[in-house]
Amino acid sequence: MLTIIINKGYGEGMTLHRAALALLSSSLLVVAGCSATEQGDGSEAPTSDQAAAPAVVEGPSVVVTTTILGSVVGNILSCAVGSDASMTVVMPIGADPHDFQPSSEQVAAMSTAELVVANGLFLEEGLVSVLESLETDGVNVLHVAELVDPLPFVDEHPDEHARDHGDDHADEAADERAHGDFDPHFWFDMERMALVAELVGSELATATGVSDYEDCGVSVATEIRSAEADVIAALQAVPEESRILVTDHDAFGYFADRYDFHVAGVVIPGGSTLADPSSRELAELVEVIERENVPAIFANTATSSDVVTSLAAEIGRDIHVVALFVGSLGGPGSGAEDYTSMMVLNASLIADALTD
Ligand SMILES: [Zn+2]
Known part of the structure; x- marks a missing residue:
């Protein structure tokens, strides 16, 4: 037992x-x-x-x-x-x-x-x-x-x-x-x-x-x-030019490395969720998002999405804000109740946001 x-x-x-x-x-x-x-x-x-x-x-x-x-x-x-x-x-x-x-x-x-x-x-x-x-x-x-x-x-x-x-x-x-x-x-x-x-x-x-x-x-x-084969299959829908990630904090380096994405920027600097971005850093990120025509910003189900939402409001066009399961599984009914489900769900959320 x-x-x-x-x-x-x-x-x-x-x-x-x-x-x-x-x-x-x-x-x-x-x-x-x-x-x-x-x-x-x-x-x-x-x-x-x-x-x-x-x-x-x-x-x-x-x-x-x-x-x-x-x-x-x-x-x-x-x-x-x-x-x-x-x-x-x-x-x-x-x-x-x-x-x-x-x-x-x-x-x-x-x-x-x-x-x-x-x-x-x-x-x-x-x-x-x-x-x-x-x-x-x-x-x-x-x-x-x-x-x-x-x-x-x-x-x-x-x-x-x-x-x-x-x-x-x-x-x-x-x-x-x-x-x-x-x-x-x-x-x-x-x-x-x-x-x-x-x-x-x-x-x-x-x-x-x-x-x-x-x-x-x-x-x-x-x-x-x-x-992982399911994750790779779901991500295949994302064309080369849309394989761009902007996330709440610097958590997707391994994902980008393994599944062939490019991390264009992160909202919270420093690899943790605990810092606060300066207004200069946010302004630079807005520039990157506009220059690279980034289709979506990925938030985090375990943290407040306030900064991400206000960043999205600065962009002069509609941009998806999608919360991913980053540092924790989801609760019952979330679809991310265990590790492999969480990864498959994240892959499909990313694929949907970047192919719309
Ligand atoms: Zn983290």
Whole structure:
């Protein structure tokens, strides 16, 4: 049986792949795994074959920071037959990972976990110091974005950059990652997320001695690659000259790199959602949008779209403003209830906005 504990804001009726969820009185959600049966009170119903079944291997307690990683890791855990795992997803549905702050209960759950799966590369800004001190205390924290050949943010000032960093490559790399020069939004490249599924499966197998986790990581990766074929098919509708993205913040570098788009500009500078654009930066962006005849501006379901909407009002023609699922899954009925659905939905929203 896989038990999933999710922040209260997670949303009623949310479904994870292969699992039926029941919302209990508080934040505790229990998911029936491959063989167990779930009851409304969260206890596991006895099944006829349970008495004869071999002893269940006590599974790992896994804590995952973002809902997007929670979807993928939850699929790996629920696929492993005979393990009794529990997973806690720290962020609620709709949270912006850049400005989320954990509760003390969540930090306590992380401190006793066998494995913490974090995005890393400074995505979870409110968790950086918590994760650092957990690691100092010996907690196994997997920062997945660092493991899949992360891309740097596109540097607008390469000359200054070279002067600042000098020649000491090892220190330089560590320093850059600590300060957020690498782009954390790797999940917009589905091949990188497939690799993360394999890495998490193999880490779980090593940590527990249950080889099923490794096989499950591979099978979840295969599902992600198959969904990516749907994403690529949906994006094929967008002609070469319309493959232009203007987004609320700098989150689509991996998407552009993998699926052949061009990021013409971002509304909020700096790779996070936490900064404010200056009026000069907004005026420059309006110029770019008009010069490149950009068909749409993409907002973010997890943040206010006020700045994006007022930017669109500055454009001297009609322009689509479309909210994408960027740093969080969507709630029930959104069509973005799990990672692969979210990516397929984003692809079709992008294709529609750029082909109108
Ligand atoms: Zn972001």
